[in-house]
Amino acid sequence: MSETDSAQVKRAPAPPAAPRRPAPAGPLAGRWRWVAIALLLAAACYAPFQLVPFHVFQLTMVLVYAVALLGLNLLVGHAGQISLGHGAFFAVGAYTTAILLDHWDGMPYPVTLPLAAGVAFLLGLAFGVPAMRLRGLYLALVTLAMAIFLAPLLKRFEELxxxxxxxxxxxxxxxxxxxxxxxxxxxxxxxxxxVAAFLLAHSLLRSRVGRALHALRDNEIAAEVMGVRLSSYKTLAFAWSAMFAGAAGCVYTWVIGFVSPDSFTVNLSITMLAGLVVGGLGTLFGPLLGALFVMFVPSISQDINDAAPGVIFGLLIIAVMYVAPTGLAGLAERLIKKIPRKE
Known part of the structure; x- marks a missing residue:
C-alpha cells in the first residue's frame, strides 16, 4: 500500500454514530402532569371529610382566590399586560351577587354566577378599550386608580x-x-x-386565542406582522381576566355571606398580583400556589409579629423570589427536570 493510500485510510471519517433515542420527556411530562392533577383532585375531594370546619373554610377560600388568580394569570402571565386593579373586578362580581340575592327574593344561587361573571366581563371589556393604548407603568397606574376609587364609590350608593x-x-x-x-x-x-374555570382557561390557552396572546406577550410588532389584531386581543384579555375575577367574587359572597367596601381595598389587588408572581406567571399551577400564598402568608405574618405584619409579608416575598425567581411552580419544574430518567 502506498503512502498516499495509507494517508487516505488514516483520514477517512469515522462512520456516523447511531442516533440516540430521544428522551420521552414531552409525552411523559404531559402524562405525569395529568396524573398529578388526578391525584390533586382526589386529595381535594377527600380533604373536607378529614379537616375541622375552619380548615375546610380556609381551603374553600384558597379555591376562590385560585379562580381569581387564574384570570389575572391570563392577563399578566399569558398576554403580557399589567394590572393592579384585579381586586376591583373581584369586588364587582361579589357585589353583583350580593345585590341580586338581597333585592330579589328567591333568586337561585347558581343563576348569580353567570350574571356576576357577565357583568365583570362587560366592565373589563369597557375598561380594556382605553387601556389597549397604554402599556407598562401607564397601564399599571390606570388599573391602580380603578382599585383605589372603587371602595369609596361603593359607599356612596348606600341604598343599593x-x-x-x-x-x-x-x-x-x-x-x-x-x-x-x-x-x-x-x-x-x-x-x-x-375545576370548571381551570378547564375553560386550559381550553382557551390551547386554542388559537392562546397562541395569539402568547405572540402578543413575546413581541407585539412581530404579532401584528403575523396578523394578530393587537387592539382586539388586548381588550379581550382584560375582559376574560375580569370574567374569572367576577366568578370568583360571586363564590366569595356565597362562602362569606357578607360584603363591604373595606373587604376590597387596593391591598387586595396588590396581594393578588404578588401571589401570582410568587406562584409562577404563565404556569398551570401558578394560580393555585399563588392562592395558597394569598390565603396563608398574611395570617402567618400576623402570627409572627402583630406590630409589623406588612414587614414580615414583604420579607417573605423577597425570600421566595430570591429562591425561586420564576415562582414556586417554576422551581418545582426545575427540580423535576433534575430527576434522572432511564434511557
Missing amino acids: TGGSMGLTLAKPAPPAWSGLAPDQWLYFLTLVVA
Whole structure:
C-alpha cells in the first residue's frame, strides 16, 4: 500500500454514530402532569371529610382566590399586560351577587354566577378599550386608580350596596340528600366552579386565542406582522381576566355571606398580583400556589409579629423570589427536570 493510500485510510471519517433515542420527556411530562392533577383532585375531594370546619373554610377560600388568580394569570402571565386593579373586578362580581340575592327574593344561587361573571366581563371589556393604548407603568397606574376609587364609590350608593355597613346574606344551604355539613357543601360548590374555570382557561390557552396572546406577550410588532389584531386581543384579555375575577367574587359572597367596601381595598389587588408572581406567571399551577400564598402568608405574618405584619409579608416575598425567581411552580419544574430518567 502506498503512502498516499495509507494517508487516505488514516483520514477517512469515522462512520456516523447511531442516533440516540430521544428522551420521552414531552409525552411523559404531559402524562405525569395529568396524573398529578388526578391525584390533586382526589386529595381535594377527600380533604373536607378529614379537616375541622375552619380548615375546610380556609381551603374553600384558597379555591376562590385560585379562580381569581387564574384570570389575572391570563392577563399578566399569558398576554403580557399589567394590572393592579384585579381586586376591583373581584369586588364587582361579589357585589353583583350580593345585590341580586338581597333585592330579589328567591333568586337561585347558581343563576348569580353567570350574571356576576357577565357583568365583570362587560366592565373589563369597557375598561380594556382605553387601556389597549397604554402599556407598562401607564397601564399599571390606570388599573391602580380603578382599585383605589372603587371602595369609596361603593359607599356612596348606600341604598343599593349597603354603604359602609355592607350587605349580610344567607349562605347556600346543603340539600338533605347530600348529607354534607354547610362548610363541606360550600367547599364542594367552590371546587366545582374552580375545576370548571381551570378547564375553560386550559381550553382557551390551547386554542388559537392562546397562541395569539402568547405572540402578543413575546413581541407585539412581530404579532401584528403575523396578523394578530393587537387592539382586539388586548381588550379581550382584560375582559376574560375580569370574567374569572367576577366568578370568583360571586363564590366569595356565597362562602362569606357578607360584603363591604373595606373587604376590597387596593391591598387586595396588590396581594393578588404578588401571589401570582410568587406562584409562577404563565404556569398551570401558578394560580393555585399563588392562592395558597394569598390565603396563608398574611395570617402567618400576623402570627409572627402583630406590630409589623406588612414587614414580615414583604420579607417573605423577597425570600421566595430570591429562591425561586420564576415562582414556586417554576422551581418545582426545575427540580423535576433534575430527576434522572432511564434511557
